[in-house]
Amino acid sequence: MAEEIEFVLLDSSYEIVGKEPVIVLWGVTLSGERVVLLDRRFRPYFYALIKRGFEENATAIAAAIRRLSKGSSPIIALEVVDKKYFGRPRKAVRVTTVIPESVREYREAVKKIDGVEDALEADIRFAMRYIIDKRLYPFMVYRVPVEDVGKNPGYRVDKVFYVTGEPQRITDITRIDMPDLRLTAFDIEVYNKSGSPNPNRDPVIIIAVKSSNGDEKLFEADGYDDRKAIRGFVDYIKSFDPDIIVGYNSNGFDWPYLMQRARKVGVRLDVTRRVGAEPTTSVYGHVSVPGRLNVDLYHYAEEIHEVKVKTLEEVAEYLGVMKKSERVLIHWWEIPRYWEDPEKRPILEQYARDDVRATYGLAEKMLPFAIQLSTVTGIPLDQVGVMGVGFRLEWYLIRAAYEMNELVPNRVERHEESYRGAVVLKPLKGVHENVVVLDFSSMYPNIMIKYNVGPDTIVDDPAECEKYGGCYVAPEVGHRFRKQPPGFFKTVLENLLRLRKQVREKMKELPPESPEYRLYDERQRALKVLANASYGYMGWSGARWYCKRCAEAVTAWGRSLILSAIEYARKLGLKVIYGDTDSLFVTYDPEKVKKLIDYVVNVLGFEIKIDKIYRRVFFTEAKKRYVGLLEDGRIDIVGFEAVRGDWCELAKEVQSTVAEIVLKTGKIDEAIRYIRDVIKKLREGEIPVEKLIIWKTLSKRLEEYEHEAPHVVAARRMKEAGYDVSPGDKIGYVIVRGAGRISSRAYPYFMVKPSDIDVDYYIDHQIVPAVLRILSYFGVTEKQLKAASTGHRTLFDFMRGKRG
Template identity: 35%
Template sequence: MILHIDDKYDKNNIYVFYRDHYEVINKDAYRYSFNRGNELRKIWKRMEMVDLIKVPDGEFEKTLTPKTRFINDNRLYPEYRLSNLTSMSFDIETYNLEGFPDPDKDRIVSIAYVYEGNVEVIAEDDEQDTITSFLNAVRAYDPDIIVGYNLERFDLPYLANRAKKLGIDFNIARYGLPTRDPINIPGRIVFDVYRLAILLSRFGILDLDDFSLSHVYYKIFGEKKFEIDKDMIWHLWENDRDRLLEYNKGDAIATDRIYRRFLPLMLELSNLSRMYLQDLIRGYSSKIVDNLIVSEGYSKYIIPDIYQEHEEESYEGGYVKMPKPGLYENIAVLDFASMYPSIIIANNIDYYTHLGDKDFLSEPLGLIPTTLKRIVDERMKIKNLIKQQQDRSLEIKSQALKIIANSFYGYMAYRRSRFYLKEAAEKVTEIGRNIILQVIDMAQSAGMEVVYADTDSIFIIYSTKEKVLEFVDMVNSTFPTMKMEIEGFYKRGIFVSKRSDDTGAKKKYALIREDGNIKIRGFELVRRDWCELARELQEEVLTRILRDGDVEGAVKRVRETIETLKYGKVDPQKLVIYTKLSKDIDDYKNVMPELVAAKKLMALGWDKRRLSGAVIKYIISAGSGNIASRAEPVEIFIKNNLRYDPDYYIDHQILPAVLKIMSSLGYDEQRLKSNLKQNRLI
């Protein structure tokens, strides 16, 4: 089994890394050259649609890398098997008195790792012993995959820098090859779970606006991992080492759990897209589709070059019926399974079948429709198998196929795509709009109220589930090339208004299923610049309204929170605001609260260089001056027993957290601050 194919280890060769050996191939045999024998004539000969393609004068397939040519010429595609791979997840902790750790002077105090379920923490008094013991563990266990959270930008480079400073051989490569780059290790796959979280967010599998390990872990498992104040790691190392090591171990375990939860899916995506795992984790959904289409068309088509970026061209997207803001009961959400892929296949929409404007050949089937049809057909077969037998591996493969299929339209519309064609994307959305408008008319003719519709889905108010099932059957008989499915039945839902007016907002709603689970889209439930009190209140308000239909109770809870703030009865720890410095302190042109708080830390002796990129924790204190000037670092606020500014927290934290919800129910800022009561809306 090939683990990885690397073209960056040295500039002249391609390395094929197996578990127990490697092969070296000279890049020259696979470099682009226009004058390579009869290559142009051979490519023309194997074209399926010769008359429709214009070869660029003097150049073709120039942006296909030697690595891409080598893989496709030899059909060396990934064939990963979960049972054949071993992994080690790890996390490091560093001793730094303030700011962001500096590898030039801040030592590593502990390293926790998980190897196939076994957890170890190395924390020697001598840093050299700690690093050496960990590197020896990597060599001894010899994992195929090295795993960490943000390990490409922090853990591995930091570890390599500290090893170099201490005169330790950092080499953890296989085959006796040197480790030239800490994030590209010969014979091992480097798997960054931070990059995984970003990829899952782009796939729509995770809804994330905070990519910290603690938040990602909570979103996946619904559990809070063990936490400490990271600015106090040095203090814990000196005074409460067991607590620090528990935290270090917890981070390694959390990273390993996330990795293992999604590794089967990532392996399926690698195998299906023919993209090796390390490249997949470092890529984007567009790159995954590009890799698959190139491999499918490599032997038959002239592959277009990738341009830096095509000119920006606008076109009309999917149809959206905006909702009327408010609270609704008995909502059924219906959507078409793979609407856009079905449209692309049925209408043969493709780079190679394009005749001009929005016209496409009806046959033969183009490259993208052919590739997409294979993906969709395979998923349909697997879904039928799942109905006959419960098999987790089949469900994972079905999910991987769905991710790939649903990425094709976005790839065609992406201006840096090699197969970008505005007319193709425009044709897809035009057909999609016509279909969803017909479905809305059908629903209204059947006596159903359509609350909201967006691209390929509609939200309807239903009287009985039987009528919904009958309606779905009618839609599917009308559009036989695609399939409408019932996404779910919800007992209650709230649609919020836009910021600028009273009309409904796109993709901003919250629904509660019959089993009590809440589905949220577009709500900023967890924003780093909201304090804990604001986040907790928003969640409680939403739960009361959706679960109990108790609008009056939600209003009462908001007013109670406002009163508690006014009288100074809130624990200051619930008012801490976390804001990351996005640039160097000297580069800020505007005076921001986090900047003021950072400068106050500098006055206490914190190194300015170490504050760049750090998360600043502060509380807005009472007093004169603008808001920014009253941003106090938590340490100063607590030490000096300062008072918080209740008006700031009411107007800039509490009310913004709930107004988006409450304004949809007829409550504005003044009504929430007053003692007026509104009758129950349901």
């Protein structure tokens, strides 16, 4: 019976039923019913771009394409259409067939036809093609004409419908309507006594889950028989029926391990909403769980640059989810010992609970942004986190191209090309009081908008500028861009920034502590991330809309803009301490800073705002390296070892503390005493080995390394002991006592005893160099740090001495 329903779209996929494709839309009604909408009417298509000069032959070209038709997936429609390609009017033939997989085959054949320049949009996946064409976005509400087909035994949902008409969106970017979604976090523990876990050998001993209804459960193996644990997990998922399943590194470990282990022990991993389907590794490397959104939170943790070692416990502590000191921590190689010992097993069970609680807590922090990113880009939630920012922006651009009747370019393999980047001034070395950081708001997107930059607006012949109302000419590089009409990127970016402004206006109507405010805040952040990615996207060799000249022009205008601001700041009498890309560090004189802001806004035509104010900031002579004391008392460290990954935790901790002592108290001698105390504790074995681990990523296979770097030697030792190591793995090693080069004394941290540690290495090559980055400027030497006493010098004495 025909009716209309209102539902929130969660995901889309397709199936072949008989010999026809059926789009499957998974959703939730606002009243909380889980539904599937099946659309049998949509068919795959692509475009044959007609060469210039062959437009009159379009009908003949279409006839030649028709002769390619095959019975397995016939060409059912051909239409000559007027489109735009890089902004220029072009003729194309829209080629429609039946089976999505046959599009690739037809594409190659069509390209060989005389008069065809290229085949376009053949690589847009069928389910994405549908939601683009129907203007569907995840987590938006739609009203759809449907026919209720009652229960369908093939789907674990409340109702199944056939789509009979076009969906109408009833929410927009400034409105958030969200039904309560069911969420489950899970985490597995594996018994691995012989090196790296192997699903063909090692059982899954615990599967921990935590859900939005308050459930916390452990599904445990019966000794070393894990069928009970896996079945318990499967039954739970089917019973609770979550919309979203989250894990931490679950795409990389938990799901692949469970999938292979379940096959090995003969248990069907029947956790999907599609009866008969199982999880599969899909595009972009994510694991697809039909009907549920599988989200690996590790992909969002990778974007937190402040945390260098992305373990669950480190990220959970950094985000305030769970302190390491308040949870059970067990090294993975110790798990078998805890499982085998009845007295220790409860500790392992608590460890599993803490892991899944931390995972659930991270989901509460990260999912709001992930969901808004999915909504804004139109990419399903289970895929958007796995994609790089370039791909996220590209899907947004593909949707914009559809709206603007633009053909989407194919992805082309090309070599990376470099071009001159932004202005980075050499900083004024030393300690500076009362410094303001001015930040150009969305500098590069605004340059692209102001100067109409894009691959479709480049003008090669200066004589042509007149017909476009003139051209903008980029300084230094001389690339020209037409003034009129607005190009593809300008239109897209204006729309993005307008939407962000609308969302931020909406936020002003809400109390900042409300859940709605937070969702809108995440939405405006998602819009900002996309807009800011646009300039880098054009210079990315993998981009469909690649344009090196555009990226060069944008950085040239950026350099001109910041140099103009610096010149005016100096005219005002402001001391310019540092400048980097789109920010300026100047002495904080409120009246003069206001004049500088007015000049940038009213004369240069760009937005600039106060980003930070430092009570005190210290610069070395190096660019992109400074330590500042913010007005609220926080220490801001940029570019020093304290935030780099190839130093141990102790070196980072000591350097950060020294920076805090120096900038807050000015007492150099107090910093020296603190360092000596740390050295003393290290010599007396009071520093945990965990703080001495150095983490380094393997960038290639072990056999490809020519030089024996410490992390490579440690990785070889892991491999000899039976552990799997491969490119991308983070290797944690420590340096032990003994003769020979440092590399030869690098061992995996879990293979050594505390008494093996080479304390002198950590003093001479980690702690002392890290703190001398700051203290050497104040005349402190390595000898002083290791000596027994120090004079009472302060930062302020030092500064007076410099001035004198």
